[in-house]
Amino acid sequence: MQADLINIIKNAGIVGAGGAGFPTHIKVAANAEYVIVNGAECEPLIQVDQQLMDILADKVVAGLESVMRITGAKQGIIALKGKYQRAIDSLERYTQGKSIEIFVLGDFYPAGDEQVTVYEVLKRIVPEGGIPLKVGTVVTNVETLLNIAEALEGHPVTDTYLTVAGNVPNPLTIKVPIGTSVKEVIALSGRSDLRGMAVIDGGPMMGKIVGMLINQ
Numbered sequence: 001m002q003a004d005l006i007n008i009i010k011n012a013g014i015v016g017a018g019g020a021g022f023p024t025h026i027k028v029a030a031n032a033e034y035v036i037v038n039g040a041e042c043e044p045l046i047q048v049d050q051q052l053m054d055i056l057a058d059k060v061v062a063g064l065e066s067v068m069r070i071t072g073a074k075q076g077i078i079a080l081k082g083k084y085q086r087a088i089d090s091l092e093r094y095t096q097g098k099s100i101e102i103f104v105l106g107d108f109y110p111a112g113d114e115q116v117t118v119y120e121v122l123k124r125i126v127p128e129g130g131i132p133l134k135v136g137t138v139v140t141n142v143e144t145l146l147n148i149a150e151a152l153e154g155h156p157v158t159d160t161y162l163t164v165a166g167n168v169p170n171p172l173t174i175k176v177p178i179g180t181s182v183k184e185v186i187a188l189s190g191r192s193d194l195r196g197m198a199v200i201d202g203g204p205m206m207g208k209i210v211g212m213l214i215n216q
Helices: 002-011 048-055 057-071 085-095 114-122 142-152 182-188
Strands: 034-039 075-081 100-105 137-141 159-164 172-177 197-201 208-213
Touching (some): 034 048, 034 057, 034 114, 034 142, 048 057, 048 075, 048 142, 048 159, 057 085, 057 100, 057 142, 075 085, 085 100, 137 142, 159 182, 172 182
Parallel strands (some): 034 075, 034 137, 075 100
Antiparallel strands (some): 197 208
């Protein structure tokens, strides 16, 4: 059963959706006491994870349960900020009676850092240069769990969720096919003229400027 789940994750092309892109089938092929869901979404303006935890809470929880089965974890912990009340309410409906806890993080930066999250939730210190598995923990991203749930239903990863925010007429969170150009995504928010503008990929605190985008 464990090997079957790992193969499903591998064949679906699932990698960490938090930005690092590490192959998920490798991360979860381990023994752990806890699986922590990093739902802090610490970067300003970005809202993808909190919206997924609200609208698709059932699938996020299903993905978490799958990772718990693979790793043999005794408990799953969804860590998110208290101000994400709609997400908390939705998650509570689907975690009742399960070995899954909702942990409310403080509203500070960088609550979403992996090492910080592990310490806040478990009071365990990840060794310098180490990974959470060193302290019996697997940390995973919200959208990664959603992709796992989709893979179990036979759907490989062909889309991703993005928040478009900043100097745009209509900030939004949207699901788009992988490979969609940055200009196409921004146009969906009502901003087609990009002369003199730059795009930050990831968020205003830790994101990277991906270059100047001007109209051709």
